[in-house]
Amino acid sequence: MAEGLVEAGGKVHCIDRxxxxxxxxxxxxxxxxxENGGGLEYHQVDVSNAEAMEEAIAEIASERQRLDGLVAAAGIQQCTSALDYSAEDIARMLSVNYTGVFLSxxxxxxxxxxxxxxGSMCLVASMSGSIANRGFIAPVYNSSxxxxxxxxxxxxxxxxxxxxDGSGGIxxxxxxxxxxVTPMVEENFRKGEASREEWENNNMLGRLSTPEEYKxxxxxxxxxxxxxxTGANLLMDGGTSAW
Ligand SMILES: NC(=O)c1ccc[n+]([C@@H]2O[C@H](COP(=O)([O-])OP(=O)(O)OC[C@H]3O[C@@H](n4cnc5c(N)ncnc54)[C@H](O)[C@@H]3O)[C@@H](O)[C@H]2O)c1
Structure with a gap:
């Protein structure tokens, strides 16, 4: 998505921990x-750190005296049975997947x-925010x-x-x-937490998607x-939640 925005002439600042x-x-x-003022920049920030996020975003916006958009995509996953979650695990997951998005x-x-x-914001949720995935145990991730x-x-x-005064309109x-197919999902397959074949069969197109398809x-x-x-949820899931 960052590449797509740069190709359209944007200056994109990527934030990761x-x-x-x-x-x-x-x-x-x-x-x-x-060229033409566009391009990619990198900043190391933990999105769950309110103060650091405020500081980083203020600095980015001050560069051109504007801020046009946000794609909030940082997320973490833990595949554990609901019976085995500790309160700390739940808090850690929510601190990134929910609080981090809120703070961003x-x-x-x-x-x-x-x-x-x-400006305009795209908060990256998941089809898992609307369904319980077959063959995949992730109660905290999905509810986050x-x-x-x-x-x-x-x-x-x-x-x-x-x-x-002209403000708002966001x-x-x-x-x-x-x-x-991203590092998060490759780890699920590596650890045996999910079956690639099952996931491919769970959607109408019979395959997994690639990051480029969301550009x-x-x-x-x-x-x-x-x-x-605005206030909408753009669902792009190969038809998984439609049957
Ligand atoms: N891969 C999928 O199938 C899939 C499906 C639906 C939604 N999503 C969502 O898309 C987003 C990106 O997922 P991905 O698959 O690329 O995962 P990923 O693990 O490959 O990438 C997530 C990135 O978030 C960063 N991150 C984690 N915690 C952070 C923090 N506290 N502060 C800053 N950065 C932090 C990680 O360092 C990593 O670079 C996530 O929100 C995920 O939930 C992924």
């Missing part, structure tokens, strides 16, 4: 020459209000994603109106992907192409 960006990021950055959205909204540039879907509706309502939507969704949700869409 990793000290250094991974290979995928470095390869993508090398492909873009930061809030930090960005503050800057969008400040610079009065009616349901919370993100509900959060988007509430933030959309709170921030949607343009105020007399759109907030969710993206709910189906299974994507247009990010561009759509962050651009004027979705100007009358």
């Amino acid at each position: 990793l000290a250094e960006p991974d290979k995928t990021f470095n390869e993508a950055k090398a492909r873009f020459k930061n 959205a809030r930090a960005c909204a503050r800057q969008m209000y400040k610079y009065k540039n009616q 994603k349901a919370a993100v879907i509900q959060l988007a509706k509430n933030l959309a309502m709170e921030w949607g109106r343009v105020q007399p 759109r907030v939507n969710c993206l709910s992907p189906g299974h994507i 247009s969704a990010g561009l759509f949700l962050l651009s004027g192409a979705s100007s009358y869409m």
